[in-house]
Amino acid sequence: MKCRKCGGKAAINMRQHKLALCREHFLDWIPEQTERFIKKYRMFTREEKILVAVSGGKDSLALWDILWRLGYQADGLYIALGIDGGIAYSAESQRLTEAFAAERGLKLHVVDMARDYGHTIPQLAEVTRRGQDKPCSVCGLVKRHEMNRIARDLGYDVLATGHNLDDEAAVLFGNTLRWAGEYLVRQGPVLPASPGLARKVKPLCRFYEREMAAYALMRGITYIYEECPFATGATSIYYKELLNRLENDRPGAKLSFYLAFLQAKKEGLFASRSEEVVPLLNTCPTCGQPTSAPGQCSFCRMMARVSAEEA
Amino acid sequence: MVKIILRNQEYEVRAGMTLHSALKKLGILPEGVLATRNGEMITEDEILREGDVIKLISVISGG
Numbered sequence: 376m377k378c379r380k381c382g383g384k385a386a387i388n389m390r391q392h393k394l395a396l397c398r399e400h401f402l403d404w405i406p407e408q409t410e411r412f413i414k415k416y417r418m419f420t421r422e423e424k425i426l427v428a429v430s431g432g433k434d435s436l437a438l439w440d441i442l443w444r445l446g447y448q449a450d451g452l453y454i455a456l457g458i459d460g461g462i463a464y465s466a467e468s469q470r471l472t473e474a475f476a477a478e479r480g481l482k483l484h485v486v487d488m489a490r491d492y493g494h495t496i497p498q499l500a501e502v503t504r505r506g507q508d509k510p511c512s513v514c515g516l517v518k519r520h521e522m523n524r525i526a527r528d529l530g531y532d533v534l535a536t537g538h539n540l541d542d543e544a545a546v547l548f549g550n551t552l553r554w555a556g557e558y559l560v561r562q563g564p565v566l567p568a569s570p571g572l573a574r575k576v577k578p579l580c581r582f583y584e585r586e587m588a589a590y591a592l593m594r595g596i597t598y599i600y601e602e603c604p605f606a607t608g609a610t611s612i613y614y615k616e617l618l619n620r621l622e623n624d625r626p627g628a629k630l631s632f633y634l635a636f637l638q639a640k641k642e643g644l645f646a647s648r649s650e651e652v653v654p655l656l657n658t659c660p661t662c663g664q665p666t667s668a669p670g671q672c673s674f675c676r677m678m679a680r681v682s683a684e685e686a
Numbered sequence: 687m688v689k690i691i692l693r694n695q696e697y698e699v700r701a702g703m704t705l706h707s708a709l710k711k712l713g714i715l716p717e718g719v720l721a722t723r724n725g726e727m728i729t730e731d732e733i734l735r736e737g738d739v740i741k742l743i744s745v746i747s748g749g
Binding site: 376385386387388395398432433434541542545583584585587588589592593600602606609611612615616619620622623 | 730731743746747
């Protein structure tokens with residue numbers, strides 16, 4: 376198979392675009408396309424300060440690398456979750472993230488749950504008994520809270536995450552199966568800022584997961600290859616596998632599923648419902664972040680409960 | 687023979703078939719992996735040669 380741009384040997388074939396590219400042209404194509412998506416969805420400008428949430432995985436490190444190559448003001452945020460799983464998962468992902476930042480001279484903020492809050496994610500899950508045998512709900516709650524806190528406290532204009540199209544299509548598939556209107560209405564490349572909440576953007580939302588892995592590999596980015604030990608059996612992975620079976624038979628199915636959804640949303644398919652379900656936000660008296668119910672936010676309630684149980 | 691490695695699993699297929707045919711024979715979806723030979727990525731139409739070692743990289747992550 377030949378590169379469409381130079382006729383050389385192709386390194387990757389993207390069937391959904393009928394496009395095969397060599398290493399060199401693929402590594403040019405990804406940032407060009409990312410720039411196009413940033414502008415198309417009005418994610419941010421070169422004058423704005425971007426906080427990139429990095430996990431040490433392929434997508435977030437690839438995103439940071441792309442934004443750095445494009446000349447954006449992008450700093451990183453790593454949250455040390457304290458997950459071991461017999462493979463030193465968090466320690467290794469932190470080491471890789473710090474090495475990535477150091478190699479490029481990039482600024483990295485680190486929130487260490489054990490150091491800053493006295494508890495790792497698995498410990499918080501155990502004490503609060505949230506999420507049964509898996510700490511994923513605690514993890515999500517902590518990450519959302521801390522990402523927004525750092526973005527707000529340190530004056531970032533926007534928070535960027537490395538969600539790729541497979542992530543988005545899997546979430547969309549799950550929400551569609553449940554007709555979860557309140558989630559469908561919020562899904563998209565940009566979640567606008569609201570009082571106390573930073574704008575959130577997903578510049579990689581139109582790239583397949585396979586393309587991001589290829590980008591990381593071809594750029595020589597060393598990322599944590601091992602999956603989070605708690606992700607085994609996750610529904611999102613099951614949905615991704617289902618969608619890949621569909622994609623295998625019908626190239627472009629994942630992309631058109633997501634893009635047709637965005638188009639339908641733009642045309643107002645979910646618009647009237649959205650006005651009804653947007654909750655009135657209150658302010659948490661402890662941390663100052665918005666919360667849907669009066670009183671403390673979920674994060675501060677959880678931390679208060681942990682303190683009470685330890686007293 | 688051609689050796690194909692995915693995580694801790696090793697498979698063997700005959701030389702002369704394409705990567706796409708080999709993955710199909712092994713029941714591995716091409717969408718979920720990248721294939722490398724000697725550290726270089728290869729496309730699905732690549733014909734596998736005697737003695738090749740193909741390393742597959744799983745691309746699905748999440749939780």
